Each structure stands twice: as C-alpha cells, then as structure tokens.
Amino acid sequence: MSGHESSYTPTNGFTKWLDKRLPIVRFANDTVVTFPTPKNLNYWYTFGGILAVCLAVQILTGVILAMHYEPNVNGAFASVERIMRDVPFGWLLRNIHANGASMFFFAVYIHMFRGLYYGSYKAPREVLWILGCVIFLLMIATAFLGYMLPWGQMSYHGANVITSLFGAIPLVGESLQTWILGGPSIGNQTLQRFFSLHYLLPFMIAAVVILHIWALHVPGNNNPTGVEVQDVEKDTVPFHPYYTLKDSFGIVLFLIVFAYFVFYAPNALGHADQSIEANPLVTPAHIVPEWYMLPFYAILRAITFDLGPIPAKLLGVIFMFAAIAILFVLPWLDTSKVKSMRYRPVARQFFFGFVAVCLLLGWCGASTPSNPVFPALQGEDALVVSYTQDGVEATSTYKGGGEAYVDAKRFMDGLPEDASPSLSAVPAPAFTFSQLSLILTFCYFGYFFILFFIGLTEKPKELPESIHKSVLKRHKATSATTAPAE
Amino acid sequence: MTEQTAQPLDETVDDDRRNFIHIATGAVAFGGVAAFAIAAIDQWNPAADTRAASSLDVDISKVPLGSEIRVLIGGKPFFLRHRTPAEIAEAEAVNVENLRDPETDDERLRPxxxxxxxxxxxxxxxxxxxxxxxxxxxxxxxxxxxxGWYCPCHGSEYDTSGRIRKGPAPKNLPIPNYVYVSDTVVNISL
Amino acid sequence: MKAFRILAAGLAGLSFAAMAHAEGGAAHPHEPEGGWPFEGAFGQFDLPSVQRGYQVYREVCSSCHSMKLLSYRNLGEQGGPFFDPEYPNPNNNPYVKALAADVEILSPTPNEFGDYDFRPATPADQFKSPFANENAARAANNGAAPPDLSVIVKARHGGASYIYSLLTGYPHEDAISTREVTPAVVTTPASDNGTPDDPTDDIAEVTTPAVIQTVIDVSKVHIAGHDAAEGEHGEAGLLIQPAGQYYNPFMAGDTTPQYEGDPRHAPPGGFLSMGPQLLPDRVTYADGTEATPEQMAHDVAQFLAWASEPKQTNRKSLGLPVMIYLGILTILLWFSYKRVWRKIEH
Incomplete structure (x- = not known):
C-alpha cells in the first residue's frame, strides 16, 4: 500500500507460482508483517488488536452456541440453560460469549476514546474513523439482537422498549415497528428474525473491519504525537515482530480481565431478571439495558419535554441517535490542525470532562430517573393529608420528623367523619437523575461543538519535529530525572 | 540508551528469532490455543441429556410369541423378538462355518x-x-x-438369529448392550 | 495521562457500584452465619448440605414449586449432591435411580393405546411438576403461581442469601396478632373504591360484617442483619396483612398502603402469597442434623444455588489453571516483547 514498497520476495517455486496468480502471501506480508508502524505507539494502541481478538472469539463461540440454541419462544430459555448444564463445555462457551459482548464494548470504548484523544479522526483518516463508527453501530445492533435470544425478562421487555422507539418516528414509525416485529408484538417470529440477523451481522462487522484496516493502511497509523511519519527508516518499525508482540502482551492482559469475569463473576455484568423466562404480562420493576448501552439510554430518558411540534418521545430518540451520528461528522467539527491532545492544553481538559460526562451518563442510565442524585442531601419527606371538606378536596401539609406525624394524625382525627382523610408522604424536591441526565446530555453534545471553537482560538504547544525526535527527547527527559536517584 | 542503531532492523530480528524466550512464548501460546480447541471440539460430543436418553428399560413380557416389538433408543431402532420353539431350533441348527459372519445362536444372546x-x-x-x-x-x-427379517432396500435376508444369510449386507444384525434387570425387563443402552 | 487514568478508574468504579443496587423497597438480604461455602474463587458446595436441601425441596417446596430444568440424573452428575465416582453415568447410579423411582410421574410418552400412564420416574426424567400448567398452579394458589425454582438463585438479587433471608425472615409470631374491625371505622384501600360520594360504596361499608384482620406490630419485627436500622423501624405502627398474603421484609414491594403509622417509615419489604414454611422439624434429616428453620433454609438455599448452576464447581476448578496459565504467558510475553524492542528507542 502507499508509502510502503512491497518487500516480499517469494522463496520457493510454489510461492513464486502463487504470487503471479494470487498474491495473497504478498498481501498478508505487506499488511501484518512488514507494514511500517510508528515506533512510539503506547498501550492504548493495543486495543485494535484486542478488538480483533474479541470479534474472533465472539464469532467462534457464537457459531458453536448456534449449534445448540433453539430460536423458539417455547424452547429458547430452556435451550440456553441446557447449554449451561448438559452440553460439554457449554457453560464455558456461553459464559465467554455473554461476557465477551461486555469485553468487546469495553475495548471498543477505550479504542474510541483513544481515537478522540490523539485526534485519529482527522485528515487523512476521516474514512477510517467513519468506518469505525459504522462498526460501532453494527456492534450495538448485534448486541441488541443477541440480548433478545436468551428470552429472559430483560430480553423481552428491553426489546419491547427499543422497538417501540421506532414507533416514535413520524409517518412510517408504526408500520416500521410492526414490520420489525413481524406482528402486533414481540413473538416467535421476532425471535427467529432476530436470531437470523444476530448470526449475520458479525460477518458484516468482519467485512467492515477489513475495510477499516485497509483504510488504516493507506495513510498509516496515527501516533501519540499526531505528527505524521516523515522518515520510514527512523520513525517506524515493521509491524512484526514489534507490534505483534506488543499487541499480544496487551491482549493477554486483557484476557486476564476477561477470564476473571468468565470464571469468577459470569453473572456480575448481567441482570438477575434475565434468569426469569420472558413473560409479556409482567414487566420488571426497572428496565435497564446492559451497561454498555447505559449512556445512550440515559440520553433517551433525559428528554422529558416536547419541543414545538416534536413530542418528547421522538425527541429522545432523535437525541439518542444523534449522540452516535455526531461521531460521523466529528472530523469536520474539530477545526484544530493539531491532532494529539498532548499539544492542545485547552481541548485536553475538555476531553477529560467529556470522558467524565460519558461515565456519569452511564450512572444516570442505571439509576431510577426520579431518584435524588445525592440521597444524603435529601430532606425528609413531607406528610400530606388529603381530605374533603364540604364536598371540596383539600390538602394539609406537615413537615418535620416524628412530631409532624403526630400533628398530622391529630388533624386527621379532628376532621368530621365524612372527610375520608388519607395520609401520604411526598418527597422533598431534590436534584434528580432525570435533571442530571439532561445537563449531561447537553454537555455531551456541547463537547463536539466546543471543539469547533477551541480549534479556532486555542494556542497549541510546540509540536515535535518528528516521531523520532520526540522519542529521543522523551528518553533524555526520563534519563535526566532518574539520574539523581542513581 | 545509545544512539539509533544503523544496521537494518530485519537482521537483528532474524538473529534473535531462535532465542529461547521467543520459542517458549510461542509454545505456551500455542498450548493455550490448543486447550481452548479441546473445549470447542468436545462440545460436538453428545450432551448429557442426549446421553441420558440413550438407555431404556423395556418390558419383554408383552412381546407376542412369534412376533416382535420395536423400540427407539436415542433415535436408533431395536428389535425384541419372541421366538417360537421352531424358530429357536432353526437358528441353532445352522452350520455356522458356512455363514458370511460366523456366530452361533448362543453367542447372540445375553445371560x-x-x-x-x-x-x-x-x-x-x-x-x-x-x-x-x-x-x-x-x-x-x-x-x-x-x-427372520428381510430388508426391502437391497434385498438382504436375515435368519431367526438375525444373522445375514443372503444379499449385500456384510454383517449380522448387531447385538446391542443390554442386561436383564429382571426376568421380564431388559435395559438396553447404546 | 495519569489524571485521566485515575479519573476514569474512579468513575468506572462508581458506575459499577451504582449498578449493584438492591431491589427497591426490600431489606438487603443477609448471609447465614459463617457465610456460604460456595462463595469465593475456591468455594465449593457443601454436598451433605445440598443433599439435605434436596430433601427439603422434595418434602416441602415441591408440593407447589416446579424445577423444570432439572432431571433426576443431575443429582448424580459430577459435582451433584449424589455423585458416586463408581457410576460416572448417573443413569446407572442406584441411589439416583431410587430417588427418581420415589416419585411417580405422568409419563411424557403415550403407551401403546395412546394414553399417558403414571409410572415411577427414571433418572432421565425431569423433576416432577406439581401442577400441569401455569393456570393450574395459579388456580391452586390463590391467584399467584409459585415460581419455578430451577434458576431462582440466579434470578434474584442477592442469590442464595435472598432465599435464605426470605425463608427465615417472616416476622416472629409474637409480632402477629389479629383484631376485629368494622369497615366503617377503618377504611382500607381494599374496601374503599375511592369515590366518597359513591352510594354503593357507602352501602357496602355499612352492610359488610366485621372482619378479622391480621396485623403485625412493626416495633416487634426483627430484621436479621439490620440491627443498625432497628431504631429507624422501631416506631410503633401496625402493618395490616392482606388476606392470603404474608409480610416479609425481604420481599420486593411496598408496604406503605398497608401501614398504619408514619408513611415515611413504612417497614421494608412486601407481601407474598407463600406463608412461613420451614417450621421447626418440618423434615427429619437422615444424618441426624437438627432441622431448625435456619438449618433447613440454609440447606435448601444451597441446594437451589447448586441447581441454578450445577457447573459452578467445574467453572471454578478450571478458572485457577486458566489464570495461572495466563499469568505465565503474560510474563513470557513481557520478556519476549522487551527483548525484541531492546534496540529500539520508543
């Protein structure tokens, strides 16, 4: 590929013969062996390799699970439990697949934040970034479809909530929803089509991953300095063995975390209600998605007001999809010529704030919207006596501790018999998760727009001349600081 | 560290390829993949519920004299035939040496x-x-x-001991693993 | 970068902590004294306790609760309570066969006349369900179908501790009393349709005879594992049990509508249709263990924990070698990686 002459020379008769007909060995050699890679990539860059492993593991275990799974509303739940009980090593494969989804998202979020921090979305890597966003969208779709398959309570009611979002789209919404569900509600037909698509989408992800790697290899890797490669000899090392080994090291560290969940906490990331078979008549007390969807779920729920002709439900859907859609246009929102946040003192602070906003949105997504954010600061509930006096409904409020109850009780006893008083507790006004979500939603979108203005005004730090020089400088700095200790 | 090495990188790497640490790492990594492959391959074996369905207690007292009952165990058919004295005599009278798959009638029964x-x-x-x-x-x-039996597919003929006598089949009808649980109940397992 | 790492780790921890919330309204389940033997990275089931737990299930729970995902053979599989190394195939294990044959089931396959016979179960058969279907279960249990217990420990926040707490958490009989009320005096939500001017409602109140209510004196309810909060719930107040329902502080729900007292301090928990079951000596253990309610609850909760994940033993025993393997591979890769990079400035 460009900037990189093929260094492959076939060694024997067969490879020479093959190279003239299908240069697949040459292609593999140029892609994963000799590909010149900046030599200053840190561990945050190993997440690309980690994600490739995640995808391979999910496809492998998924194909195996499909051999035992039964996509039928009567048998789905039991067949998943059968995998856990009767299939040889089924418990292992299913725990890997179920926790693998979480690990996949964990890795992809770090991979995305790394791209945001080092400006990997900027020219000439816009297409690379957009392909990554397409992969992320496909991952969300795959995870959502797959979450339906165990046919637990959260599967059913979660899918119910999400598919009803499509119903919020004007004009076509209801038809679209019926079309997705294949009926008036989620049923056997829905489960079957979700299973079919859940099997298909990972291969589409794999296809886009190939494009993603292709798009990576045309401009080459970005790097923590954001300075492009100038001298291949000085600035880069061949991908193998330098980065194959570094990536492998990162992958194994990641696998330790993965294995911890698989072997010691396989249900920690799931929800107990998933172990109750789907029952359309009983909705769980709190519908929450898997943790990796929580920030988007929080944005969806944050919008509780109508905006002009747009009802709140549709507005929530618009904001939730916009939260992903805005990533697609990010290369053109960020106006700074400097890629890496290392050299952008102002934008860098906003980046850390953005990470915090995303995590806090996740917290909001997991919490009940009407609950107070700071229970410790929550004042005591007020007591309200509702009664009727002369045919008119009236209320009387009492605030305070135990004496308020005594007062309220005395007041109730003093009322005439036909007043039919009732006593209830009304929470004191507080800062709720619903309000916090709304603020955070605006912060989330605000970050992308603020990047536009920071890029125009910010005075970046001095950039290193080249990757090579920055490496040398860093080594001098560390040897200078460690010298006195010796 | 000293200044950047001037020699081409590929050579230093090639010199180092046979280093013990790299070989050890590669071997251990391969071992891990192989161990995972065991799990991925073992799941092709019958599951516990499938194995549990591969054994059946059959009440033989209800098999009519001169006829048979057929049972399915794990999807495979089995014949339980109540032979008449004439059929038993016929099965025992056969000269075993002339058979395609020599077995005496006694060898085809379980105590x-x-x-x-x-x-x-x-x-x-x-x-x-x-x-x-x-x-x-x-x-x-x-x-x-x-x-005994006649196979309509390609015309194999079996005698009253289930032995192949004529037609393309190479072997006698196999005797399954079975034990008498009582005088009237046999347990057949795959 | 360091600030970023600390911030990210802290916030990630916070959001995970937030996810691990207790089920709303109920008291937090507590472990039995001494904890569970199967907890932790090396924890294994206490098999004699699981065996006793099967006895409790069989003699007490199974009259209402099904366990459709289990078969009798599971009891004799490796890691199961009645596993015998002499019989790796549980279908041949005579003890498991006897346990199965102890139960008479309706054969799932028809006989030669097309009818379904009753016969003793075999190890391959599923656990017998007490009711033919959910409607039958609901009809026989006052409208509330008893949940299937196959994966109940996975299906409840708090797991085995929840089962244990619930079974032992019913209020002591000292706290329970009955009183006679005439509906005209006390208007409970159940007898008031909410429209004071509705004449039918008033007539119903006048003509309804006095009813016997079961009330619980909340000040006498001791919630195990919640000693610190005693004062909070120690206020005098009466909890009125709806007919056919039982108060339990560990049941998810809301007691406020049934609470006569300060609604801000309604006791935790809710009402369920199952009354206290594990009364002392409800079962007689063959091994001589005293059948106290705590002992029976402990045993049956452990049995249900095993039933929810029979492969837990395999999982943990494979986990250790995998972790050791990954540790070794990490160290080897580190040296391999450092060796390759030793001549490169990076």
Missing part, C-alpha cells in the same frame, strides 16, 4: 440374572448392516427367505 440364556428372546439392532435401512419382519408379515 439373565441367574446366568441362564433366555433363548426365546432375541434382541438385535434394527438397522440393516448394509446401508442402515430398517428391515421388515413378522409384524409386517414378511420374514424373508430365512424366517
């Missing part, structure tokens, strides 16, 4: 709990040893030329 053979009850697999068709027998009114 009861008291050690004796129940000659009236012949239990065989119900799949023709040629290509696995299910032969017809007394219940279908066709016992073939030798009084």
């Amino acid at each position: 009861m709990q008291d050690g004796k053979l129940n000659r009236a009850m012949l239990i065989t697999s119900g799949a023709c040893t040629h290509l696995g068709c299910v032969p017809v027998g007394p219940a279908q009114g066709n016992t073939g030329e030798y009084g």
Whole structure:
C-alpha cells in the first residue's frame, strides 16, 4: 500500500507460482508483517488488536452456541440453560460469549476514546474513523439482537422498549415497528428474525473491519504525537515482530480481565431478571439495558419535554441517535490542525470532562430517573393529608420528623367523619437523575461543538519535529530525572 | 540508551528469532490455543441429556410369541423378538462355518440374572448392516427367505438369529448392550 | 495521562457500584452465619448440605414449586449432591435411580393405546411438576403461581442469601396478632373504591360484617442483619396483612398502603402469597442434623444455588489453571516483547 514498497520476495517455486496468480502471501506480508508502524505507539494502541481478538472469539463461540440454541419462544430459555448444564463445555462457551459482548464494548470504548484523544479522526483518516463508527453501530445492533435470544425478562421487555422507539418516528414509525416485529408484538417470529440477523451481522462487522484496516493502511497509523511519519527508516518499525508482540502482551492482559469475569463473576455484568423466562404480562420493576448501552439510554430518558411540534418521545430518540451520528461528522467539527491532545492544553481538559460526562451518563442510565442524585442531601419527606371538606378536596401539609406525624394524625382525627382523610408522604424536591441526565446530555453534545471553537482560538504547544525526535527527547527527559536517584 | 542503531532492523530480528524466550512464548501460546480447541471440539460430543436418553428399560413380557416389538433408543431402532420353539431350533441348527459372519445362536444372546440364556428372546439392532435401512419382519408379515427379517432396500435376508444369510449386507444384525434387570425387563443402552 | 487514568478508574468504579443496587423497597438480604461455602474463587458446595436441601425441596417446596430444568440424573452428575465416582453415568447410579423411582410421574410418552400412564420416574426424567400448567398452579394458589425454582438463585438479587433471608425472615409470631374491625371505622384501600360520594360504596361499608384482620406490630419485627436500622423501624405502627398474603421484609414491594403509622417509615419489604414454611422439624434429616428453620433454609438455599448452576464447581476448578496459565504467558510475553524492542528507542 502507499508509502510502503512491497518487500516480499517469494522463496520457493510454489510461492513464486502463487504470487503471479494470487498474491495473497504478498498481501498478508505487506499488511501484518512488514507494514511500517510508528515506533512510539503506547498501550492504548493495543486495543485494535484486542478488538480483533474479541470479534474472533465472539464469532467462534457464537457459531458453536448456534449449534445448540433453539430460536423458539417455547424452547429458547430452556435451550440456553441446557447449554449451561448438559452440553460439554457449554457453560464455558456461553459464559465467554455473554461476557465477551461486555469485553468487546469495553475495548471498543477505550479504542474510541483513544481515537478522540490523539485526534485519529482527522485528515487523512476521516474514512477510517467513519468506518469505525459504522462498526460501532453494527456492534450495538448485534448486541441488541443477541440480548433478545436468551428470552429472559430483560430480553423481552428491553426489546419491547427499543422497538417501540421506532414507533416514535413520524409517518412510517408504526408500520416500521410492526414490520420489525413481524406482528402486533414481540413473538416467535421476532425471535427467529432476530436470531437470523444476530448470526449475520458479525460477518458484516468482519467485512467492515477489513475495510477499516485497509483504510488504516493507506495513510498509516496515527501516533501519540499526531505528527505524521516523515522518515520510514527512523520513525517506524515493521509491524512484526514489534507490534505483534506488543499487541499480544496487551491482549493477554486483557484476557486476564476477561477470564476473571468468565470464571469468577459470569453473572456480575448481567441482570438477575434475565434468569426469569420472558413473560409479556409482567414487566420488571426497572428496565435497564446492559451497561454498555447505559449512556445512550440515559440520553433517551433525559428528554422529558416536547419541543414545538416534536413530542418528547421522538425527541429522545432523535437525541439518542444523534449522540452516535455526531461521531460521523466529528472530523469536520474539530477545526484544530493539531491532532494529539498532548499539544492542545485547552481541548485536553475538555476531553477529560467529556470522558467524565460519558461515565456519569452511564450512572444516570442505571439509576431510577426520579431518584435524588445525592440521597444524603435529601430532606425528609413531607406528610400530606388529603381530605374533603364540604364536598371540596383539600390538602394539609406537615413537615418535620416524628412530631409532624403526630400533628398530622391529630388533624386527621379532628376532621368530621365524612372527610375520608388519607395520609401520604411526598418527597422533598431534590436534584434528580432525570435533571442530571439532561445537563449531561447537553454537555455531551456541547463537547463536539466546543471543539469547533477551541480549534479556532486555542494556542497549541510546540509540536515535535518528528516521531523520532520526540522519542529521543522523551528518553533524555526520563534519563535526566532518574539520574539523581542513581 | 545509545544512539539509533544503523544496521537494518530485519537482521537483528532474524538473529534473535531462535532465542529461547521467543520459542517458549510461542509454545505456551500455542498450548493455550490448543486447550481452548479441546473445549470447542468436545462440545460436538453428545450432551448429557442426549446421553441420558440413550438407555431404556423395556418390558419383554408383552412381546407376542412369534412376533416382535420395536423400540427407539436415542433415535436408533431395536428389535425384541419372541421366538417360537421352531424358530429357536432353526437358528441353532445352522452350520455356522458356512455363514458370511460366523456366530452361533448362543453367542447372540445375553445371560439373565441367574446366568441362564433366555433363548426365546432375541434382541438385535434394527438397522440393516448394509446401508442402515430398517428391515421388515413378522409384524409386517414378511420374514424373508430365512424366517427372520428381510430388508426391502437391497434385498438382504436375515435368519431367526438375525444373522445375514443372503444379499449385500456384510454383517449380522448387531447385538446391542443390554442386561436383564429382571426376568421380564431388559435395559438396553447404546 | 495519569489524571485521566485515575479519573476514569474512579468513575468506572462508581458506575459499577451504582449498578449493584438492591431491589427497591426490600431489606438487603443477609448471609447465614459463617457465610456460604460456595462463595469465593475456591468455594465449593457443601454436598451433605445440598443433599439435605434436596430433601427439603422434595418434602416441602415441591408440593407447589416446579424445577423444570432439572432431571433426576443431575443429582448424580459430577459435582451433584449424589455423585458416586463408581457410576460416572448417573443413569446407572442406584441411589439416583431410587430417588427418581420415589416419585411417580405422568409419563411424557403415550403407551401403546395412546394414553399417558403414571409410572415411577427414571433418572432421565425431569423433576416432577406439581401442577400441569401455569393456570393450574395459579388456580391452586390463590391467584399467584409459585415460581419455578430451577434458576431462582440466579434470578434474584442477592442469590442464595435472598432465599435464605426470605425463608427465615417472616416476622416472629409474637409480632402477629389479629383484631376485629368494622369497615366503617377503618377504611382500607381494599374496601374503599375511592369515590366518597359513591352510594354503593357507602352501602357496602355499612352492610359488610366485621372482619378479622391480621396485623403485625412493626416495633416487634426483627430484621436479621439490620440491627443498625432497628431504631429507624422501631416506631410503633401496625402493618395490616392482606388476606392470603404474608409480610416479609425481604420481599420486593411496598408496604406503605398497608401501614398504619408514619408513611415515611413504612417497614421494608412486601407481601407474598407463600406463608412461613420451614417450621421447626418440618423434615427429619437422615444424618441426624437438627432441622431448625435456619438449618433447613440454609440447606435448601444451597441446594437451589447448586441447581441454578450445577457447573459452578467445574467453572471454578478450571478458572485457577486458566489464570495461572495466563499469568505465565503474560510474563513470557513481557520478556519476549522487551527483548525484541531492546534496540529500539520508543
């Protein structure tokens, strides 16, 4: 590929013969062996390799699970439990697949934040970034479809909530929803089509991953300095063995975390209600998605007001999809010529704030919207006596501790018999998760727009001349600081 | 660190390729993949519930004299045939040496709990040893030329001991693993 | 970068902590004294306790609760309570066969006349369900179908501790009393349709005879594992049990509508249709263990924990070698990686 002459020379008769007909060995050699890679990539860059492993593991275990799974509303739940009980090593494969989804998202979020921090979305890597966003969208779709398959309570009611979002789209919404569900509600037909698509989408992800790697290899890797490669000899090392080994090291560290969940906490990331078979008549007390969807779920729920002709439900859907859609246009929102946040003192602070906003949105997504954010600061509930006096409904409020109850009780006893008083507790006004979500939603979108203005005004730090020089400088700095200790 | 090495990188790497640490790392990594492959391959084996369905207690007291019952165990057919004294005599009178798959009638029976053979009850697999068709027998009114079973697919003929006598099948109808749980109940397992 | 790492780790921890919330309204389940033997990275089931737990299930729970995902053979599989190394195939294990044959089931396959016979179960059969279907279960249990217990420990926040707490958490009989009320005096939500001017409602109140209510004196309810909060719930107040329902502080729900007292301090928990079951000596253990309610609850909760994940033993025993393997591979890769990079400035 460009900037990189093929260094492959076939060694024997067969490879020479093959190279003239299908240069697949040459292609593999140029892609994963000799590909010149900046030599200053840190561990945050190993997440690309980690994600490739995640995808391979999910496809492998998924194909195996499909051999035992039964996509039928009567048998789905039991067949998943059968995998856990009767299939040889089924418990292992299913725990890997179920926790693998979480690990996949964990890795992809770090991979995305790394791209945001080092400006990997900027020219000439816009297409690379957009392909990554397409992969992320496909991952969300795959995870959502797959979450339906165990046919637990959260599967059913979660899918119910999400598919009803499509119903919020004007004009076509209801038809679209019926079309997705294949009926008036989620049923056997829905489960079957979700299973079919859940099997298909990972291969589409794999296809886009190939494009993603292709798009990576045309401009080459970005790097923590954001300075492009100038001298291949000085600035880069061949991908193998330098980065194959570094990536492998990162992958194994990641696998330790993965294995911890698989072997010691396989249900920690799931929800107990998933172990109750789907029952359309009983909705769980709190519908929450898997943790990796929580920030988007929080944005969806944050919008509780109508905006002009747009009802709140549709507005929530618009904001939730916009939260992903805005990533697609990010290369053109960020106006700074400097890629890496290392050299952008102002934008860098906003980046850390953005990470915090995303995590806090996740917290909001997991919490009940009407609950107070700071229970410790929550004042005591007020007591309200509702009664009727002369045919008119009236209320009387009492605030305070135990004496308020005594007062309220005395007041109730003093009322005439036909007043039919009732006593209830009304929470004191507080800062709720619903309000916090709304603020955070605006912060989330605000970050992308603020990047536009920071890029125009910010005075970046001095950039290193080249990757090579920055490496040398860093080594001098560390040897200078460690010298006195010796 | 010293200044950047001037020599080409590839050479230093190649020199180092046989270093012990790299070989050890590669071997251990390969071992891990192989261990995972064991799990991924073992799951092709029958699951515990499938294995549990591969054994059956059958009450043989209800098999009518001169006829048979057929049972399915784990999806495979088995014949339980209540032979008449004439059929038993016929099975025992055969000169074993002339058979394609030489076996005496006694070898094709299993002892009861008291050690004796129940000659009236012949239990065989119900799949023709040629290509696995299910032969017809007394219940279908066709016992073939030798009084046992006849396979309609390619014309194999079995005698009253389930031995192949004519036709393309290479072997006698196999005897399954079975034990007499009592005088009237046999447990057949795959 | 360091600030970023600390911030990210802290916030990630916070959001995970937030996810691990207790089920709303109920008291937090507590472990039995001494904890569970199967907890932790090396924890294994206490098999004699699981065996006793099967006895409790069989003699007490199974009259209402099904366990459709289990078969009798599971009891004799490796890691199961009645596993015998002499019989790796549980279908041949005579003890498991006897346990199965102890139960008479309706054969799932028809006989030669097309009818379904009753016969003793075999190890391959599923656990017998007490009711033919959910409607029958609901009809026989006052409208509330008893949940299937196959994966109940996975299906409840708090797991085995929840089962244990619930079974032992019913209020002591000292706290329970009955009183006679005439509906005209006390208007409970159940007898008031909410429209004071509705004449039918008033007539119903006048003509309804006095009813016997079961009330619980909340000040006498001791919630195990919640000693610190005693004062909070120690206020005098009466909890009125709806007919056919039982108060339990560990049941998810809301007691406020049934609470006569300060609604801000309604006791935790809710009402369920199952009354206290594990009364002392409800079962007689063959091994001589005293059948106290705590002992029976402990045993049956452990049995249900095993039933929810029979492969837990395999999982943990494979986990250790995998972790050791990954540790070794990490160290080897580190040296391999450092060796390759030793001549490169990076």
